[in-house]
Each structure stands twice: as structure tokens, then as C-alpha cells.
Amino acid sequence: MESESIEPMTCKCGYERSHPWVVEKAKYSMGRWAMVLTGISAIPKSVIVACDRCGFIFEESDDLERRKKAL
Numbered sequence: 057m058e059s060e061s062i063e064p065m066t067c068k069c070g071y072e073r074s075h076p077w078v079v080e081k082a083k084y085s086m087g088r089w090a091m092v093l094t095g096i097s098a099i100p101k102s103v104i105v106a107c108d109r110c111g112f113i114f115e116e117s118d119d120l121e122r123r124k125k126a127l
């Protein structure tokens with residue numbers, strides 16, 4: 057039971073959060089994507105920390121400051 061909290065979180069590739077493949081990126085809803093594509097800057101719906109290779113999401117944040125940085 058205790059080992060669960062001690063074990064580092066890894067994605068399917070076995071990468072930890074600090075691995076270069078694990079990056080922070082903006083996540084948009086469908087409507088926002090349309091706004092971005094038409095050239096209107098929009099703050100992302102949320103920011104995710106995910107593996108760029110397998111798509112495993114380590115963390116999802118809707119913190120406004122982080123969303124602004126991800127623009």
C-alpha cells in the first residue's frame with residue numbers, strides 16, 4: 057500500500073515527468089482551436105504535462121497563469 061505513493065509516475069514508455077519527452081503543452085477545446093486557426097489568440101482551456109511520444113498525461117492544470125504562458 058505504501059509503495060504506491062513512493063513509486064514515481066511513469067508513462068507507457070517508462071519515462072518520468074522530468075524526461076525530455078515529457079512536455080507541457082496547451083490544450084484547447086474545439087471552439088478555441090477554430091479561434092487559433094483563424095488567427096485570434098485565445099488562452100488555452102488547460103495546460104497539460106504529457107509524454108509527447110505516447111500521449112500519457114501526467115498532469116492537467118487549469119491555472120490561469122500557466123495557461124497564459126502556454127499561449
Ligand SMILES: [Zn+2]
Nearest residue numbers: 067069107110
Ligand atoms: Zn510515453
